[in-house]
Amino acid sequence: MNPQPIDRYAETLARETRDSVSASAAITTEKRVDILARDFPDPDGLRRLAGQIKQHTLEHLDDYLAKAVRALRDNGVVVHFAADAEEARKLILGLLSERGVRRVVKSKSMATEEIHLNDHLAAHGIDCVETDLGEFIVQIDGDTPSHIVRPIIHKNRREIARSFEAHGLGDYDDDPETITRRARIHLRSKYMESDAGITGGNFISAESGRVVLVTNEGNARFSMAPNRLHLALIGIEKIVPRDRDLAVFLNLLARSATAQQLTVYTQFINGPRASTQPSGPEEMHVVLLDNGRSRVLATDCREILRCIRCGACQNVCPVYRQASGHAYRAVYGGPVGAVLSPLLAGERFSDLADLPKASTLCGACREVCPVDIPIPDLLLRLRARAKEEGVRTPASIPMAPFATLATSPALWRTAMTASRAMNHLPTAALPVKPLREWLKLRTLPEWRGGEFRKWMKKRKQS
Ligand code: SF4
Incomplete structure (x- = not known):
């Protein structure tokens, strides 16, 4: 596998x-x-x-x-x-x-x-x-x-x-x-x-x-x-x-x-x-x-047991189409697998807890499911469960610093203002090589971190 x-x-x-x-x-x-x-x-x-x-x-x-x-x-x-x-x-x-x-x-x-x-x-x-x-x-x-x-x-x-x-x-x-x-x-x-x-x-x-x-x-x-x-x-x-x-x-x-x-x-x-x-x-x-x-029947994701294994959700899923079934590291791939596999894994839930994140939540799987399983809702419930259980998945690693910033208003304000320093950073000094290469051919607009808050404050006062 x-x-x-x-x-x-x-x-x-x-x-x-x-x-x-x-x-x-x-x-x-x-x-x-x-x-x-x-x-x-x-x-x-x-x-x-x-x-x-x-x-x-x-x-x-x-x-x-x-x-x-x-x-x-x-x-x-x-x-x-x-x-x-x-x-x-x-x-x-x-x-x-x-x-x-x-x-x-x-x-x-x-x-x-x-x-x-x-x-x-x-x-x-x-x-x-x-x-x-x-x-x-x-x-x-x-x-x-x-x-x-x-x-x-x-x-x-x-x-x-x-x-x-x-x-x-x-x-x-x-x-x-x-x-x-x-x-x-x-x-x-x-x-x-x-x-x-x-x-x-x-x-x-x-x-x-x-x-x-x-x-x-x-x-x-x-x-x-x-x-x-x-x-x-x-x-x-x-x-x-x-x-x-x-x-x-x-x-x-x-x-x-x-x-x-x-x-x-x-x-x-x-x-x-x-x-x-x-x-x-x-x-x-x-x-x-x-x-x-x-065990699945006792969870808030029991609707997945309605599945009649038709594969329609796999066919319609943009992630499945790009990744194929083997990408899901379990017998069931695609949207049905992203829900069913971590649930069936029981104590090994954390091993497959990244699967529910492999979805754009576009809702196409729900629209085609012949037994009307609310797959996007179940994916969200499993994401919440992973968070509650403190499971860190590969997808959560880049999100973790963002989550710290986004949940602390003071930190967010400081970061927004401080990041204006980027406007004065020479491209050659950027630490990430692909970004340096990318910026050789492009000019980014000026970073205006914090402006929106100021604008909003003014708007409320007027
Ligand atoms: S579309 Fe519904 S019934 Fe068909 S495999 Fe997916 S979850 Fe199961």
């Missing part, structure tokens, strides 16, 4: 990478606006409704969790709870090991990224192959996803073609269709050789216990079909109260994430394979992951 603060990371980002991220994010943002305006008379009303449903669910999460667990069990699903990443990893490894599983196929899941499941399984001799094309490319490159929906937004097809060549998946060919066909052939054999399928879950209906999974490649279906065992790792916030609520979320998710009317494969999983079904897992386990979510 990149260890640098966002601004420094962004400075070192290759032009090609920045262009890939920026162009792709901009196109999706435009298409999202078009499709929502075309398909719904009041898209904002729909966003507000989705936000209210999610907020209601969060406020009664204990009830809906209990209801969802009952419904899942009635459907024949074995339900487990994992308090944190370590417990989730141990639980999943245990389930796989007990059944002698050595090869796993996995569909895209941010929850599994969050607990670093692949590395853990690999360390215990279990081969876990990513089957989403983007995630597969990330995996063979030893990289990490840089976008919630488009894990390889930071790569272009030439880089992917080079990577395929290096990993024995054919000679260099950057034709996207060829790349896709090669991945498809490679992955087909992996599905057939696998012993278990692991997925995430986009939603769970508390009413029916249905687990809803959306993919555009059908890889989640393939991961389940040939296997006896299906494991789904799902965050506890993914619950919705009723089946009918899914209509609201599925309509918004597809349009917000990829500007589609509906994600190509939308699966409603009712439990393990029924006796009348020709294929599918005989065993289904759902692991409900907390990993800091209950």
Whole structure:
């Protein structure tokens, strides 16, 4: 994971990478606006409704969790709870090991990224192959996803073609269709050789216990079909109260994430394979992951748990477009990550407390969020928390002297008047080299520190 603060990371980002991220994010943002305006008379009303449903669910999460667990069990699903990443990893490894599983196929899941499941399984001799094309490319490159929906937004097809060549998946060919066909052939054999399928879950209906999974490649279906065992790792916030609520979320998710009317494969999983079904897992386990979510629920930033992981806030964010997802030093990048990552970090909050400062507070993330999360407000709350806890971030270092000046009127007045001395300073005597260079070609207006106060005082007297 990149260890640098966002601004420094962004400075070192290759032009090609920045262009890939920026162009792709901009196109999706435009298409999202078009499709929502075309398909719904009041898209904002729909966003507000989705936000209210999610907020209601969060406020009664204990009830809906209990209801969802009952419904899942009635459907024949074995339900487990994992308090944190370590417990989730141990639980999943245990389930796989007990059944002698050595090869796993996995569909895209941010929850599994969050607990670093692949590395853990690999360390215990279990081969876990990513089957989403983007995630597969990330995996063979030893990289990490840089976008919630488009894990390889930071790569272009030439880089992917080079990577395929290096990993024995054919000679260099950057034709996207060829790349896709090669991945498809490679992955087909992996599905057939696998012993278990692991997925995430986009939603769970508390009413029916249905687990809803959306993919555009059908890889989640393939991961389940040939296997006896299906494991789904799902965050506890993914619950919705009723089946009918899914209509609201599925309509918004597809349009917000990829500007589609509906994600190509939308699966409603009712439990393990029924006796009348020709294929599918005989065993289904759902692991409900907390990993800091209950703690977030107890904060004044709980609205972030409404998130349905569409990535629209990442696409629209001017900071994300320049810096890319890797700049955020955590699994979740962009505005959602700037809020969620420090909160999920718990005691390590201070390590990521600079993320909420990586925002212009332009409000675009709130405008696009399909569940109406007030992201700018949450960023401000987290900035305030960092201040209260005395966390010094790289961004606070240049601000600290300014804060001392700006909060002491006497000091401010003295500084304003004293700084007039700068008018008599020869450029060559300036201590900062870039400033010296800059001033060789420019003439600054005369510094008139303190004049405004005098003018204001006079104005009040007249
Ligand atoms: S915060 Fe909103 S816009 Fe961002 S990923 Fe989550 S649901 Fe999408």
